[in-house]
Amino acid sequence: MKVETKHFGELDVEEKDIIFFENGLIGFDELKRFVILLPESDIPFRWFQSLETPDIAFVIINPLLILSDYKVKITKVDMASLQADSIDDLEIYSIVTIPDNINEMTINLIGPIILNSLKGTAKQIIIDNSNYGIKYSLINALY
């Protein structure tokens, strides 16, 4: 199917690449369909494009690349709603926030996206754990 995007023009998206959030993103209930674009293969950041709203896209990254011991609790209910048979089917992504000053770039460790890559289902979960912050500085982690 053809999809209009603000930054990448018109894209040809296959059904199998569509990621479906049954409950949308937190605060964006109506945004249920996304696609991961990999415009850059040399860096681990991915572009996460909304299919319902061309203007809306996020940058995401696997948080384990930043914090190798990052742990989240996935419940049986999470597994069921993601239609996942095994934890191994799941991938985790953090949403990156990029302010005007790129050095203040952060990732959200308390609202990760859990994706069942086999079924294309996903949900954003909340981790209420004081060990993790909503604005975890990437620069501090890199240097």
Add this chain to the structure above:
Amino acid sequence: MLIITRKIGEVISIGDDIEVKVIEIKGKQIRIGISAPNEVRIYRKEIYLKIIEENKLAANINPEDLDKIRSIWKKNKS
């Protein structure tokens, strides 16, 4: 919203599986104990609101940002 008054040590049951107990009151703070099945997510409401806010900030992105990220990432990796 159902409003109930409780004393320290008293419990509120929600459905068959959830209990909320008043543990302690200290000045303006109340310590609450909650038992619920594993599946039920329990979190402070302001966390939920913070995530909504952060999602909104994160949605303001430009492709130029990816170029900037690349230069920082590569600078670090070399």
